[in-house]
Amino acid sequence: MKYDVAVVGAGVVGALIARALSRTDLHVVLLEKYNDVAMGTTKANSAIVHGGFDAANGTLKAKLNVRGTELMPQLCETLHVPYRNNGSLVLAFSEEEMQHVHALYERGLKNGVPRLSVLDKSAVLELEPHVSGEVVGALLSETAGIVCPYELTIAAAENAVENGVDFIRNCAVTAIEKAPDGFTLQTTCGAIEAAYIVNAAGIHSDDIARMIGDDSISLVARKGEYYLLDKAYGYLADHTIFQCPNKMGKGVLVTPTVDGNLLIGPSALDVDDKEDVDTTAKGLQFVVEKAKRSVPELNLRGAITSFAGLRAHPTTDDFIIGFSEKSDRFVNVAGIESPGLSAAPAIAEMVYEMLLEKTKASERVDFKPGRKAPVRFRNMTKAEREALIAKNKAYGRVICRCETITEGEILDAIHAPAGARDVDGIKRRTRAGMGRCQGGFCGSKVVEILSRELGVPMNEITKFGGNSKILFEKTK
């Protein structure tokens, strides 16, 4: 198969780029080494749409963050992705830290961040009554928000596929050969030809670049660990609450998620293994101790899960976006560490413009920007629920009781474009298994439904692809 563009990596960056390119008449393929989209850093981060005051003036990070944050609300509305403009606070606990808050304010203004202000103690406590009384002031960023990063990626991939992009999962790029009009990509699912390559392989984007002899990129994997607390603790924070960096390190944040849970983290630890997303007792302990400085009432009894993600830290300290010095058909989108999620819509816009100019492709008239709104039974009114079940009985069967997820929603997740193929895929698309019992009740039912819908035995179903099978052979 010969494509115009192969996008390598279906994280938030790759998926949004593929979607952006699907506005054109270019024939695009999105390649992902795992069994689903959003399996890399995109599924394990703070999920903050940053205001844009943090990055140094004049960097790509600063420019694309501010633009991405501006694009995010509309994009999420179009793609039906949960987003909330909750605003963020950077707390200061001393006069010294207050200096830092003022410096961030100045930097933010230079970066073009709108609606920034510096608050005094009483104003902070009025906004966030559960914040520590030790606070002396804070930076308020009103454009900051929270988003569901994997749902954004799922929606973008789904929409891209609806607009003609091919999505191939379990397809790891292992080597790239130069061909007369482009490249041949050797992958775990065969050879694929493409005139252009977009390298959006996250923490592995340096390895992908090296496949064409471009060794200009050097990434360090830096682990960040989190605790997720039950919705019952969501009341503890409304804004995203950051701390000032100090001698002790960067500080951790406390934030609500779009689903109403509370998230605390991350820790920061450089690691050698780019697949090492194990949580550690030390990291988690660090997170809790630090977070209590902001919100003393925090209590681990409410923890429902913990997880870790890897920052793809570039030694240059800025995003690396542009044609490779080794080939003008190869676009690097590398070193996309924080605020990469916030910037992703702007990164997609930038890569789209670069390739549009380069390829002279034309815009399609029949591009469908939105996706069908997913059914969310739990958020519906009585009348809406009645109408829904009348149309399709599967919405009358509740599978996940903690989150009230119906069989109909699970079927939708499987049969959607670029749909779910494993238990975690269902979980990310529907929230089945994400509640307080963490799949204790519905896990086996989800396995059953996947087995039935995909036409494979239950013991072939995996948690997240590969060898993550759940069941062995039949009992005696």
Add this chain to the structure above:
Amino acid sequence: MLQYDLVVVGGGPAGMAAALQAHEDGVEKILVLERADTLGGILEQCIHTGFGLHYFGEELSGPEYAARFSEALYKTNIDVKVDTMVLDISADNVVTAVNNFDGLLTVKAAAVVLAMGCRERPRGALSIAGSRASGIMTAGTAQKYVNIDGYMPGKTVVILGSGDIGLIMARRMTLEGAKVKAVCELMPYSGGLTRNIVQCLEDFGIPLRLSCTVIQTHGKERLEGVTVANVDEHLQPIPGTEEYIPCDTLMLSVGLIPENELSKSAGVALDPVTNGLVVDEYRETSKKGVFACGNVLQVHDLVDYVTEESKLAGAGAAKFIRGEKPAGGTVTTVGENGVRYVVPQRINRATDKDVKLYFRVGRVLENVTLTVTCGEETLISRKKRKMTPGEMEYVTLKASVLEKLPEDAKLVVSTKEA
């Protein structure tokens, strides 16, 4: 909107016994709503025997025990809807449920019995560090895979927690050909029944490691092993005692939590110790006309006691519907000196029956004197050789004693070791 005298939420042993008792006591319109596709609750997956020794005087399997009640129930005019999930109970007892044959269902009930059972504590609540590999599951989930779906969820197994489900699964997995390498228990004693430790572990040579926990899981895709360590008296891992055990499955049997999300929406008060509800001797909750029984009220280890308790709730609901149930309950009960909690928490002095006080101790006690006191007066005093947290205990208070207690009396159940 449908109208019923009594709506029972949950069709496990608790819900079935409550419905049957209310029916026997003359309640006419009763509806049982059950989320699963059959009645029976958790018993349906407990194919081992050990049910009914107290209540029927014979040893039945879980499904057999459940069938005694479901068969009786289907012979009455009690309405049953399975595959029906209750979503909400409003302040004025309107029950909203959903299924795929009626769609959305609203039922106005004169009285409600809550019998939703409990759920297992998941891994996240423990914060074990490590990977997100497959092969980590609660013992109850594993039990469902083996006994209902007929698949092996693992071949080499470590079990964390020595709750009864974990013990039962240690034996079940062994019988199915798996190797159970160890059962690790954080506490210095097991939370399970002694008979299960003997019959499920000792008889199969499976080591029970007390004061031991899993500190890390390993493996990127399927679980490959766990690191266990001994813990000190503060339950903290002791450095230097770490041991790596290769295994493909980690089963968790680390506690059950009453399933009270619906109760909260109905505005019913919870007991912070049991995570269950606050009730009187007829198992009426803090809300008039709302009763509770079974694991939603307190986690039981014997289904026989569930049945007993649920019959009280059914009888209480019948009295309430007839307008004969005394309200309030002014005598309160508390546990002290090693007694973690007492159910019921409130008692009506003028009750018409003897009242059993159920309780659990917080640690293993030997040669104890158990007392129930009211002020200076000792109402009951009993010697016990051994009491363990894994076994629910009770003492019976005579109605004649209750009647003589002062208004607002406080009954204290406590223990003293010799």
